Amino acid sequence: MSDVIVVGSGPGGANAAAALIERGCRVRMIDYGNQDTHYAPLIPELPFRELRRGDPHQHRYLLGDRYEGIPLGPVRVGAQLTPPRMYVLASARENIPVDAPGMSLSMSLGRGGLGAAWSAGIFPFTADELRDTGLAMEELQPYYAEVYDRVGVCGAQDDLAPFFPSAPSMMPPLELDAGTGRIAARYARRRHLLNRRGFFLGRARLAVCTRPFRGRGPCDYSDMEYWADFRRAVYRAQWTVDELEAKPGFTYLPRLLVERFRETEEGVAVEVRQADGGGRETLQARALVLAAGTLSTARLVLRSLACPGRAVPMLCNAYTYVPMLNTGMLWRPWRDRRSSLAQLTALLKLPEGRLVQSQVFSYRSLLTFKLMKELPLGLRDSRLLLQHLIPSLAILGIHHEDRPSPAKTCILLPADPDRLEVSYEPAAAEVLRQRADEKRLLSCFLRLGCLPLKTIRPGHGASIHYAGTFPMTPEDRPLTCDTDGRLRGTRRVYLADGSFFPWLPPKGLTFNIMAHASRVGALLAGRLR
Amino acid sequence: MNGFYPLPSEEEGILYARYLVGRVPPSGVLQRWAEARILLFDSPPDAADAALLSFVSRHAWSLGPLEAACAWLRPQSEMRRRLLVMAALLEAAPEGADDFLPRQTDLLTVPKLALLGLAAGVRTLAGFLLWPLVGRERS
């Protein structure tokens, strides 16, 4: 029997396992573990423009062998999920289905989880944002530091510092491209005025190496981040799993679907089904760490604790895209050397104390034809216009906070097979508040010369930040977890994904999942010793 | 094949590519077009979409204005979606890359944009005027 079974190889599972292994535990990681072996080998390690002009096989990975990379409908969720990344969502609909009317949910059964396709934006929470969990910052701080050292993070000490606890081991930020450089320069000139309105701008903090780091990076500015993992400069959870596989005490068990768990005298028994062949087996360990992603973990917990029909909360940051015309770039030259990831982060602190967070991207490597259909013009005219306009486009991705409400729930419906259902209906007042906050944010961007062109709301679930199903609470309530991450009602089952957040600040949650998972692993290792 | 194909694949592909980039596409793109057309447009379109496709197959000159009008009147029309697929195929070929990669911006960019915008407006207006003809031919 191993010490611990970890379910899932995403950012949560990988970091929980790393913390356990670093502290001498024996770990088995159970994972469905889909991988892409089809497209990755086709992509030559070249900068985007060179590859576009030279590679006769580019259509295979840019559009997909079944043209799955041509979006024919309205704006979809996760435009970054290009054909070489689509495996991340493969077979989830059949194996871990969720009914979510009116929502677009993305779930992963991939090695590295959703983190194999993430955009690497990191947003450590502040002490205030952690307060509802009952955790003091000092309790999580060492694990933030541990994750900084494990994943490699770049960023700057700038106006965003008060909103993101600092990190001594941060690498220098990515170079800005020409367009976002203009926005940053304008901000530097209008900073005092904008700060008075609660608007703060700084360099995006990203889990990307700008220096050589643990055999990875540095970023080569080839603008290929949405297609390939050149030099592994962008952190993906599977890099941690790769490292762990070389360590004693760690076993990776792919092609297994966890169906349920039960506690036994000695520990925990985990029932799994083989992905290939469908055979069933039971694996035992002294403790279990669930990091199957918020929704997959919810199904496992509700099923295993026999709670069908019982609603648990469900959180997801509301998300809006706004393409903007960066007027400062209209006649200025641009450089080829760039990264596709977020360039800048902007925060708006409202008088009521609320925050709105947004990231500024520029556009190129996701291909021009996808934008052509968004313009109210003939496609030929759109193409000609976009060839001149793309360098002056800035795409703003806006995140709002989310708090639990009786209309945002997740429930396991008793049936054979049982079905997970998510209902998510924010109150009208909440939606109105979000729209008003977006207006205020966009008025600050106007002062930076960015003219909003269109507001796109891709629907609930589009942020792909799911959380809150078994919140960490200081008080003992069923279907919550304690401050060690232990699921209440169990003795040895721990949660190491987004399930534990009692609310979601308007920030990407993943870096915080990783820090929490590291802490869960570290505390559990201490207890098992 | 259940889809609606008023023109043979190669002819349709050439018509769309000429409109989009002003050239006959390379043979690889035409091959992929034939494949994609069957894979992505395998079900019969509704009557209005079929009428549009038939009309432009008979009157190639009308493709530009009608497609521009579609952007307002039927943005999800099958004709526009077929054109989008051809645009994707052209973009993802080395020979077409420069038709889609961004151009360097300079002091002339703003006047160029204004001219392009004007031409696009005129084309859309022409499309609006042509639109009733499509319906009339159908009936």
Ligand SMILES: Cc1cc2nc3c(=O)[nH]c(=O)nc-3n(C[C@H](O)[C@H](O)[C@H](O)COP(=O)(O)OP(=O)(O)OC[C@H]3O[C@@H](n4cnc5c(N)ncnc54)[C@H](O)[C@@H]3O)c2cc1C
């Ligand atoms: C395109 C995109 C961009 C994103 N950008 C950002 C960003 O910039 N910043 C940010 O903070 N977040 C971002 N996210 C969200 C981020 O990826 C997720 O928050 C994060 O991956 C969650 O980690 P996790 O470990 O909890 O779960 P997941 O990453 O979902 O991993 C779940 C793991 O569990 C396994 N699994 C699930 N169910 C089972 C089962 N029953 N049996 C066996 N194995 C199972 C899967 O194989 C997988 O390995 C983005 C996501 C996407 C898709």
